Amino acid sequence: MNYMKNKRKPDMSVSQKIAELSAAKKKKAKTKKTHFFQEMKEEMKKVSWTTKEELTTCTKIVIGAIFALGLSIYVVDLFIRYVLQGMGSLIRLIS
DSSP states (O other), rough: HHHHHHHHOOOHHHHHHHHHHHHHHHHHHHHHHHHHHHHHHHHHHHHOOOOHHHHOOOOOOHHHHHHHHHHHHHHHHEEEEEEEHHHHHHHHHHH
């Protein structure tokens, strides 16, 4: 029985140990990547994607909202510009 406890593997060189650890690390990384992509594929099957009609409708709404917001900013800018020009003209008349 004691004979079995004292029996060890033959010693490996440092380079062999490094190569063995490197191979084990690569194998572990590969299995992690494979597992990740398998889980991702399963989760992507659960996603409810929008239909083409929904996408088109939402796109039109967004483009219309952007146009309306841009136009309203332009109108407010014109109003502020004319008010400031009027105030400048009024100040020149007074002084």
